[in-house]
Amino acid sequence: MMGALGGSSLRVAVGVTGGIAAYKAVSVIRSLVLLGHHVDVIATGAALRFVGAPTFEAISGNPVRTDLYENVDTVQHVALGQSADVIAVVPATANTLAKLATGMADDLLTNTVLASLAPVVVAPAMHTEMWQNPATQANARRLDERGVTFVGPESGRLTGSDEGPGRLAEPEEIVNAIVSAARRGQRERLAAERGRDLVGHTVLVTAGGTREPIDPVRFLGNRSSGRQGVAIARKAAERGAEVTLVAANIEVPTPEDVRVVLVSSAEQMAAACAELAPRQDAIVMAAAVADYRPEHVQAGKIKKEATGDDLTLTFKKNPDILKNMVAARVPGQTIIGFAAETEEDDEARLELGRAKIRRKGCDFLVLNRVGWHHGFARDETAIQILDLDGHVVSEAVGDKMSVADSILDLVHEHE
Ligand code: C5P
Secondary structure (H helix, E strand, O other), X not given: OOOOOXXXXXXXXXXXXXXXXXXXXXXXXXXXXXXXXXXXXXXXXXXXXHOOHHHHHHHHOOOOEOOOOOOHHHOHHHHHHHHOOEEEEEEEOHHHHHHHHHOOOOOHHHHHHHOOOOOEEEEEOOOHHHHHOHHHHHHHXXXXXXXXXXXXOEEEEOOOOOEEEEEOOOHHHHHHHHHHHHHHHHHHHHHHHHOOOOOOOEEEEEEEEOOEEEEOOEEEOOOOOOHHXXXXXXXXXXXXXXXXXXXXXXOOOOOOOXXXXXXOOXXXXXXXXXXXHHHOOEEEEOOEOOOEEEOOOOOOOOOHHHHOOOXXXXXXXOOOHHHHHHHOOOOOOEEEXXXXXXXXXXXXXXXXXXXXXXXXXXXXXXXXXXXXXXXOOOXXXXXXXXXXXXXXXXXXXXXXXXXXXXXXXXXXXXX
């Protein structure tokens, strides 16, 4: 299973309707193809009076569809509508907006939109009077209320010498809107499919960064905010699991439907995990655990007057909680470790991950890049998940909540 969302190729149905701006649809189609997406052009009869089918076919690399009564045996509109990740109408004329708003279906494009559950993006283009006409405005409002994404129209020079609102949005803006609507649609579809697939599962998640005390007021810590671990706990609970979150110094609120055990140091986290682990179906170790702790915690505050110019602390190795969990694993338990690496080279980072999962012996390792400007305290993240053989079994890019879902998919699948 390769990453459900991260950068995968999309199937885009681009409807082109009959306006002068139809020639600009060619740039949109070309950009989508260059980004690696599959494009099916559905042109209305009027669109083909502005731009010929050979242009669309050459640019999209696919036959242009226009006639509802062609290839009737394959039920084209249903096939196109069901396979599309997104339907975009570029440009959308006042006539097509009116048909979409009322649910009319008198050509292949309007039939395809009606027969599809995919998100719809429209980029209107028409004369200012037509756009501002109360009938068009009411149709646009209706479509907007139904969740259709509008890009533009912009204000600017129109065909001829007139100016005003009604100009097609810039192709780049349209492409961005199409891709984000498709990704949003994919995420919503996956969420609906996932539903409450973790009902009956117990899941233990560690989050945050441990603090290793030096004296009563100082500690050795790290920059982990706990966002990723908390997102995993929240999503696991949403998907029906009974979740325990062992949280070390997290900076984000904890979910209400999750049992929270607060700890601070690695030793406290180790003790909490050891107690909880035997009852878990899955353990997700997202916390950043200090590898070492000061050997002696000073009873009173260390004074610079007493230590002079140099201060030497000696450290002791902390327990490797993840390794201990693997050693004490109960049958059927899925154990997922994390590796935050500063290595910039993708292949070298994967190699570090492969060596780490072999050392730890867990089922999966979530690998992400961290550094001064990556990973910590941010919401956007990019991960790769390795299995014990070192294969990348999943990749995800996005906010920490959607990445959490990709991680939990493995918990669901690995039973
Ligand atoms: O060894 P390293 O810190 O790179 O491994 C990271 C993974 O191991 C994380 O899942 C982390 O929660 C876990 N870990 C641990 N105990 C430690 C150090 C790391 O459980 N002492």
